[in-house]
Amino acid sequence: MTITTTSLALGKAIPEGPHAISVQIPTWSDMCGMGRGDVQIMEALQNGYPRTFIHQTIQKLCRACQSRFLSSPAKILLFPDQKSAQTCKNYITSSTIHKNEAVPSKSVSIIALEIGESQPTFLYAGQTPGPTLWAVVYPEESAKPGALFWRLTGTGISSRLAEHCLQNIDSMQRVERPVKRFYSAMTTVHPVYETIRTRIAYLMDRAPAETPRNLTVKHSDVFLYPSGMSAIYHTHQTLLKWRGLESVVIGFPYELTIKMMETYGPSFKFYSLGTEEQIDEFEIYLDTKARIGSMIQAVWCECPSNPLLYTVDLGRIRRLADKYGFIVVVDETIGSFANVDVLGVADIVVTSLSKSFNGYADLLAGSVTLNPNSGYYRALKTCLTEGYTNNLYIDDAIQLEHNSRNFLQRAAQMNTTAESIVDYLSPFASDPSSVVSAVHYPKTCQSAHHYESRMRNATDEFTPGYGCLFTVDFNTLDASRAFFDSLDVWKGPSLGANITLAQPYVQMVLQKEKKWAASHGLRETIVRVSVGLEGKDAILQTVKNAHMMAEKTKGTHAL
Template identity: 35%
Template structure:
């Protein structure tokens, strides 16, 4: 059942979210950029690895409007998200070099604008010298705003068929920041989010456009959509899927029902009183949700320093450090850290918002949200909680937060074949009205239609999946906890912060499907990881059990820094899936036997 190095996880999946790194050595080789690993990579986690289809689309665009020898591009679904990338790059290079960074916009051709129920896509390219690629990669990774592989697939065909064309209107880089970006509607005509002008060069003799041109051949968008998707995808269908997803996230829909019934479910009885799907916003990834929550707070409250509380998922901290006035980091997330914060607040320091995870990744510690909420109310800062690890069926953090963010890529989807993220606004929060006004002005719905359809289908049975995963995880962690070969099991049930977790638990809530383990030596950790017969790669919350040496992957260049917050570089993180319990037990037992051989 083990997947070969570099293959998609899950196997045989065109839009897989993870990639197979089946041995400890392969993970190190990936981080070191060694050819024996990199050359085998068919895919990767989408924010860290550009999908081959998107790479091909970049090549098509550079062929038309750039220089293959010296330039490359990063692709976005809207002008606004492209502008963020453009601004970040030019902030890191000289004034002279910044002139080499430009934006080229592609819009649906007149043949593609076939009516309100047709699927079309804008495509905005930030084009820059290849040596700037590491800078652009930071935006792609941290913001999570880049296009999805399914959108890339659609745009590649549309571009080749002449249904997506360069907008020849000329706009200066300086005027870009003055252009309005109105949301949340995406499927609009020319002059809207679907097509705002940006200048670029035309194809040259040395880089001609492909000869295939569906528009010139009389092939219209309706025919293109029919061939690409069949009859089951339209703007209307995608909109309905999004409504159903938002109902589920609001907690007003937990039944496993088909889409028509999901849309009829009354919006009541959600996570908190008065919540509805109108308080839920969708994003192309979980990091996009967090990135845009931070951007929205900056817009709503002004430029202020943020707080990152607890050892976080790596990109959350990077967002707070790289965009805006900076970040006060409390890596232990302890009561002593809250004491220090309270002292600062009493002395007059003020903050934009506090960002935290409940529980944290990878140590599964739960912050004291009751105390945090009290400090926020007294001293005036927002609270943003990332609930990805446990999800709202296990715990309810919304009463203590102004904004709850989540990666829908994980357990909400389960199938590991689509990305997604969400933001939920607490209708009783201190900043609710201000945030609603700001989101109404600034929010863009750039979640791709086809991704929404897959996410809606995947999430219909998430309640029953989570119940089984909770139960199996408790059994497996108890087994590991009882073994003298295991140094530590990190799981909310066994954490010293368990009382804080339990205070957030729903009546039928469990402890989630994610845990981490450490061993008494590096050799033992390697033996366990290499022997464990599950899929290996980044990501979590999958319907199948998946494992990774998480700290190596997330913090390879800063292992000593991670260790200073009691995060063991040899930690193995495991996300439990839907396999039979007896089968999983036997796999973990064999991995422990390999540890014992090394120990002896």
């Protein structure tokens, strides 16, 4: 398979399709403009990552709801359950969070909208009561707080649910006393949810890194969510409900995790690099708190981290957790539960199923898995189960189940491709005459032994590897730009897809926070690449071509 992406214009959905979760941003300049929020770039977007860009179908449904049910212009955000809608209202009206930008509570309302009895879009016998949507209505000029909530929690409706509602819009009506029927009628009887949860439970215990555990994961230990961020958000809320204490993040995580924890919780501490020296500092901090009878509620880690692919010493974190009595939460999305086994160290595993598990960049989903061998298992399961609603829309679940059937085969191919490219690039990082300054990858990081201690055992079915993601850094911005602009792959957010995706991570994601990012080891010259299924030789050749163009910039000013 060859790679040909140059004809795809700025703002087009990638991959092509009505529910794509990425968007083509083809040049370095476009990426920087996207990061700054430049008007001409934003207006060109026909798609985007669904939590940062509300899908066109959802926008269309919001406009239809406004036209049908509101007498004056207003902004609408749509949620699949009342609790999420109420939490959104509490968030956007909070003066503690938003200061002067908080929306007055009297200006915000929540209305219930029901779709009448209809045939669902999935193959299922009989008529089923349609969904109830909960609309948060607030003034148009107060859009920013609502957009932030949508991003931070990942609890909004999906494009497939919006599509279903639009197809049945004539039956939609506003109700004062909605029937409590949203997904419960579907999720308790449709087998697809149990199939997904059983598949995840199997993968969690497949070929463990250490000796087999006393108890294996059951499908009932797996909780599904409408996005990876929703899984993180609800886990954090569960821990706050259980203990209400301080959380700690070790290693640079997805930046919205930091913002979410800063927003929700009594306190928060961040050790951005996760090095041994920082864990030493953390241990001193724990000991100091213990001396005054205080403790923390949880430590959050990734395996490995995004975008520098560093793996913290999870074994040491586990030992500290046992000594000081806190929960260990591990996000293994990038390593994926094909390659890494974190149940030997984690009480809770959170995963963005949108990435490698789904593998086709056409939906959002997330999961939380409880470790049945954890000393906190019963307490956590009770707390998580109370009030839990499965808001993963049925059509998304059906697509996820279908896409994830070949998860291990896809993971094996992406492991091989990414490793071959890193093997090509890595020697240049140690060559003083090259513009390549570093290649970040679990195999090449100084933390490689920590990652490898978490790798699953090889079986006839699958040999674990280092994942689909690597990040290459350059000595100059000119070299970074030349590499990115010459790299003939898809250019956009997300990872783990069947197509290769690249982005200059800091320029797009942290454009307005470059100094902060640099203070945590993220240089503005890095380019993150998630390899797809186009074929090892094809991807390697396009990387070689882009590298050659980067090397031609020698002599330009260094950072």
